[in-house]
Amino acid sequence: MAKKSSGATSGKGKDKGSGEEPATFTQALRAGEGFDLAALSPRATPGFDGDKADGEKAMEGLGDRLSELQERLYAESRGGGSRSVLLVIQGMDTSGKGGIMRHVVGSFDPQGVAITAFKAPSDEEKKHPFLWRIRNALPGPGDIGVFDRSHYEDVLIVRVHDLVPQSQWSRRYTQINDFEAKVVESGTTVVKVMLHISSDEQKARLAERLDRPDKHWKYNPGDLDERARWADYQEAYQVAIEKCSTDVAPWFVVPADRKWYARLAVTNLVLEHLEALDPQWPEADFDVEAEQRRLSLMP
Amino acid sequence: MAKKSSGATSGKGKDKGSGEEPATFTQALRAGEGFDLAALSPRATPGFDGDKADGEKAMEGLGDRLSELQERLYAESRGGGSRSVLLVIQGMDTSGKGGIMRHVVGSFDPQGVAITAFKAPSDEEKKHPFLWRIRNALPGPGDIGVFDRSHYEDVLIVRVHDLVPQSQWSRRYTQINDFEAKVVESGTTVVKVMLHISSDEQKARLAERLDRPDKHWKYNPGDLDERARWADYQEAYQVAIEKCSTDVAPWFVVPADRKWYARLAVTNLVLEHLEALDPQWPEADFDVEAEQRRLSLMP
Secondary structure: OOOOOOOOOOOOOOOOOOOOOOOOHHHHHEOOOOOOHHHOOOOOOOOOOOOHHHHHHHHHOOHHHHHHHHHHHHHHHHOOOOOEEEEEEEEOOOOOHHHHHHHHHHHOOHHHEEEEEOOOOOHHHHOOOOOHHHHOOOOOOOOEEEEEOOHHHHHOHHHHOOOOOHHHHOOHHHHHHHHHHHHHHOOEEEEEEEEEOOHHHHHHHHHHHHHOHHHHHHOOOHHHHHHOOHHHHHHHHHHHHHHHOOOOOOEEEEEOOOHHHHHHHHHHHHHHHHHHHOOOOOOOOOOHHHHHHHHHHOO | OOOOOOOOOOOOOOOOOOOOOOOOHHHHHEOOOOOOHHHOOOOOOOOOOOOHHHHHHHHHOHHHHHHHHHHHHHHHHHOOOOOEEEEEEEEOOOOOHHHHHHHHHHHOOHHHEEEEEOOOOOHHHHOOOOOHHHHOOOOOOOOEEEEEOOHHHHHOHHHHOOOOOHHHHOOHHHHHHHHHHHHHHOOEEEEEEEEEOOHHHHHHHHHHHHHOHHHHHHOOOHHHHHHOOHHHHHHHHHHHHHHHOOOOOOEEEEEOOOHHHHHHHHHHHHHHHHHHHOOOOOOOOOOHHHHHHHHHOOO
């Protein structure tokens, strides 16, 4: 699957948006005013004018820049900086969250990364407000925190299954916006990504999990019960994105039927946000020449 | 620095130990009976008969095998398995611990990895026995835990500076052995690595940190005070390795003046231990055909 050409023929015009093409993934993928999830093709490649081979080539060039920017962010924090990045990944089952963790987050320096996978809340977590466990997992200074699912489950699965009364979940959109505004205010850049796949693509990916014994462990019969609520989930995503794509913490919706595109897009989203932060190497807080002399006198 | 050829000319004879060369890194690097740290050259390349270019080529072949074995270990735990791996990295300042984290640990799937960097203990940690914070950081089932420094600091820096009375630190070797035996008993494979550099190489690496503004943040004037205790640290390492290289949790001493070799060696150590574990994909705990039918009937 995902083998058909994107139809683009003009090659690897990644950086300079040619014609009406937006110049950055950040611009191309941001869910703005009047966003309509149903109108976005899961096979589209916004912000990128090329096919799979072009995409893989474009990925190669990103590692070194990402690596230096991440190290600068980390170094900045060692010099007293408090900035950090939080990457939130949401998406239906099989939308490729695990692949993003493995291939995109896996390309970052693991010393400055903390992944938190949010499952159904534990008994302990249920005793607290829904944002409690989220707050506890926010990235420290200089780090890139990554959420594999997030507080958005509290307005997605919780809404679809009415796990709490509507009067309760309906207030959460505002609570989330207030919470995220404070997180941003404290120095954390929040990058929220929805991996957007089609129902057909999910069917194919679930079939593959069932066909391959080395994928059985990823499958759970409950996955089909959730699949049966496809339309409800799409609606819940639409509402969450509509209500919570704010100026300070917008949503980015990444078409994800093509895995190579989703990985390229998320990598670039992180890269562009790091570039905007423009972290700097901290000044030495010691006398460099004095230390050089001390060292030179040692055996 | 570290540019001189290893003197080896026979090429990439990595897999089949030619002649008296040991067949695995595990065998070549294990600190056994009568181990003498001072007698091991930090520029040696035990278990590998080749130069830097050969080493980099050999690394390329390891990623896929590592990746599959790690995923199997993780999958096994989802099927109820309790096995895990703990990689302990120790070494003098500038010995390359950060590079191992970045380049070796960074090549693993981050979803199954947890790095813990042990700094000087916090006030809270000081209230507990020295192994308390270590126990709290042990890997969960299916994970690869990585310690950047470890409980060995409690018989290294603590011994060199007498941070606790000798009567106390001298008992810790036995306490460590007892602790590690229990960790192994519970299903965790412990791989303890000392990165062994020469004093000259440390001097060159510290000089580089002082010469380059983008490395100043890694430097601390206290590093030279520690360097002045070089011989004491070497002795403390010798004793720790002698006393704590046990059958169930041996030490591996990796010559580390050549960064490419150290990374190749640690990668292979982890790989060989995963191969020995031979983790298996778990059996499906559902009726595969029934699920395939259910899926095929869905829109």
